[in-house]
Amino acid sequence: MSVDLTTRIGKLTMKNPVTTASGTFASGMQYAEFFELDRLGAVTTKGVSLEPWRGNEGVRIAESPSGMLNSIGLQNPGVEAFCAGDLAWLSQQDVPIIVNVSGHSVAEFAAIIERLEEEGSADAYELNVSCPNVDSGGMTFGTDPEAAARIMAACRKVTERTIIVKLTPNVTDIVSIARAVVDEGADALSLINTLLAMAIDARTRKAVFNRKVAGLSGPAIKPVALRMVYEVHKAIDVPLIGMGGIVCAEDAIEFILAGASAVAVGSANFIDPLASVKVIDGIERYLEDNSIGSVSELVGALE
Amino acid sequence: MSNIGDSGACSGAKANRECEALDVLSNERRADGIWLLRLAAPGMAGKVEPGQFAHFRLPRFGGHILRRPFSIYDANAEEGTIELLYQLAGKGTEHMTSLVPGERFDCIGPVGTGWAPPAQARNALLVCGGVGIAAVNMLALALRRSGAAVTCAFGAGNAGKLAGIERLESAGVKMLIATDDGSAGHRGFVTDLMRDALAGDPSIDYIAICGPRPMEAIACRIALESERVASGEVRCEVSMENRMACGIGACLSCVVDTVDGLRRSCADGPVFDARKVVWR
Numbered sequence: 001m002s003v004d005l006t007t008r009i010g011k012l013t014m015k016n017p018v019t020t021a022s023g024t025f026a027s028g029m030q031y032a033e034f035f036e037l038d039r040l041g042a043v044t045t046k047g048v049s050l051e052p053w054r055g056n057e058g059v060r061i062a063e064s065p066s067g068m069l070n071s072i073g074l075q076n077p078g079v080e081a082f083c084a085g086d087l088a089w090l091s092q093q094d095v096p097i098i099v100n101v102s103g104h105s106v107a108e109f110a111a112i113i114e115r116l117e118e119e120g121s122a123d124a125y126e127l128n129v130s131c132p133n134v135d136s137g138g139m140t141f142g143t144d145p146e147a148a149a150r151i152m153a154a155c156r157k158v159t160e161r162t163i164i165v166k167l168t169p170n171v172t173d174i175v176s177i178a179r180a181v182v183d184e185g186a187d188a189l190s191l192i193n194t195l196l197a198m199a200i201d202a203r204t205r206k207a208v209f210n211r212k213v214a215g216l217s218g219p220a221i222k223p224v225a226l227r228m229v230y231e232v233h234k235a236i237d238v239p240l241i242g243m244g245g246i247v248c249a250e251d252a253i254e255f256i257l258a259g260a261s262a263v264a265v266g267s268a269n270f271i272d273p274l275a276s277v278k279v280i281d282g283i284e285r286y287l288e289d290n291s292i293g294s295v296s297e298l299v300g301a302l303e
Numbered sequence: 304m305s306n307i308g309d310s311g312a313c314s315g316a317k318a319n320r321e322c323e324a325l326d327v328l329s330n331e332r333r334a335d336g337i338w339l340l341r342l343a344a345p346g347m348a349g350k351v352e353p354g355q356f357a358h359f360r361l362p363r364f365g366g367h368i369l370r371r372p373f374s375i376y377d378a379n380a381e382e383g384t385i386e387l388l389y390q391l392a393g394k395g396t397e398h399m400t401s402l403v404p405g406e407r408f409d410c411i412g413p414v415g416t417g418w419a420p421p422a423q424a425r426n427a428l429l430v431c432g433g434v435g436i437a438a439v440n441m442l443a444l445a446l447r448r449s450g451a452a453v454t455c456a457f458g459a460g461n462a463g464k465l466a467g468i469e470r471l472e473s474a475g476v477k478m479l480i481a482t483d484d485g486s487a488g489h490r491g492f493v494t495d496l497m498r499d500a501l502a503g504d505p506s507i508d509y510i511a512i513c514g515p516r517p518m519e520a521i522a523c524r525i526a527l528e529s530e531r532v533a534s535g536e537v538r539c540e541v542s543m544e545n546r547m548a549c550g551i552g553a554c555l556s557c558v559v560d561t562v563d564g565l566r567r568s569c570a571d572g573p574v575f576d577a578r579k580v581v582w583r
Contacts (some may be wrong), residue, residue, distance in 0.1 A: 026554075061554075
């Protein structure tokens with residue numbers, strides 16, 4: 001039987017519900033060596049800032065049980081170089097583009113989107129108000145409903161394209177943040193960014209990372225992410241992109257059952273460059289095996 | 304459902320780059336804390352350039368999700384094999400010692416940008432510390448095949464930790480040995496030998512460095528004291544492998560500071576022009 005994997009996130013139509021988690025896939029150029037990018041429902045790019053960001057000094061990555069910590073710090077060449085380089089390349093590929101946008105201020109978020117609107121090749125924007133690895137902006141916006149709402153409102157004024165807000169799990173009440181940005185016109189939410197975490201080297205008695213803290217991702221955080229997708233889905237009627245430790249189709253199905261309309265594969269891209277494609281194939285098989293005609297029937301279908 | 308890290312096919316896969324399932328052929332201790340792993344790698348064995356590495360997902364390693372990069376110590380295209388010379392340095396390498404023939408695991412490779420000796424190099428000086436010899440072995444053999452004289456200054460903690468000398472000596476590489484405790488060769492640093500070699504032989508026309516980061520910093524500084532190296536007349540390269548996640552240039556975990564900005568050790572490197580590296 002043929003199954004329908006089509007997924008809608010705001011105005012964005014994806015031919016299947018699988019995208020890539022920002023920062024784990026660059027803009028896809030390296031992964032295009034392994035598979036055809038048009039297999040994906042969408043590519044979500046690494047975060048783009050207004051000016052070039054150097055990222056963090058010192059160690060940037062560490063392994064942890066069933067997971068990893070990163071402290072990259074959003075190293076990127078800035079929106080100008082992004083438009084001329086990765087975005088120009090990506091717009092030649094036959095795949096929807098979600099550009100992840102990272103600013104130090106409300107004005108920067110809007111300015112980045114205005115610049116991207118001039119190019120017109122992004123299909124949607126994902127606002128990164130949740131990175132734990134930068135000092136100003138990032139997670140500080142995403143832990144304050146009013147700050148997150150101000151960014152959303154400013155971005156809504158400069159584009160009619162789909163805006164997705166990527167939320168941090170490092171809050172007591174994710175629903176209040178979610179509601180604040182949806183009230184300002186967010187079309188969808190990405191749940192979740194990395195968990196604020198730390199690594200210490202007992203041998204040297206020092207923190208592994210220069211900033212001391214870092215972001216935890218991978219299978220270790222999947223239960224937390226599932227819980228947050230479930231909570232937000234129950235409370236608010238808005239499309240969700242679920243992510244956090246998805247390494248196989250079964251994980252993705254769990255997120256969809258919890259209420260995600262789409263999913264993103266993140267750290268698993270590092271383990272297996274073909275992980276996202278295997279997730280897509282597996283979702284299709286799951287629908288066939290269970291005689292489910294459309295993936296949309298599964299969204300929030302937790303029994 | 305597909306399992307993460309399996310090497311099974313999926314629809315839409317391209318052959319530009321692949322994950323190859325490698326079979327363990329042998330896995331033996333070669334020196335104190337140094338092991339040699341021999342793998343059947345018919346897909347990649349013929350493609351390896353000296354200085355490149357392979358990015359492995361270890362079998363039976365439970366919650367350790369990240370791949371591990373290892374320099375390709377040697378490759379035999381005819382037999383379809385590669386070898387890794389690895390040093391016990393943590394849980395991953397300790398686990399690797401348990402691999403037995405017949406076990407199979409997943410590998411991305413060869414990856415990275417390797418050594419680029421000038422084609423006319425006639426007298427090369429290689430400087431390596433500890434398991435750094437794994438990154439220069441293929442380079443030394445290739446230089447010898449091209450007819451160049453090769454001197455390898457090789458340092459380790461003590462005589463028991465020296466691995467890989469015979470293969471180089473049998474290819475006609477002149478070995479200079481240093482150990483911290485004087486149990487073999489010069490008592491002191493390999494960089495002492497390097498300094499003497501450079502001072503004593505003005506015909507050296509290529510330098511390659513690989514070892515612990517502090518050793519690399521000193522070796523690069525010594526090399527760049529020479530006007531001929533600083534000017535680029537004599538090419539000097541250093542292999543710098545950092546902690547990495549993806550291994551293919553996407554995640555920006557492994558960046559090296561250079562005069563041209565941050566560069567990825569997995570894709571732009573691991574081998575860099577010593578004049579470009581910014582030490583801190």
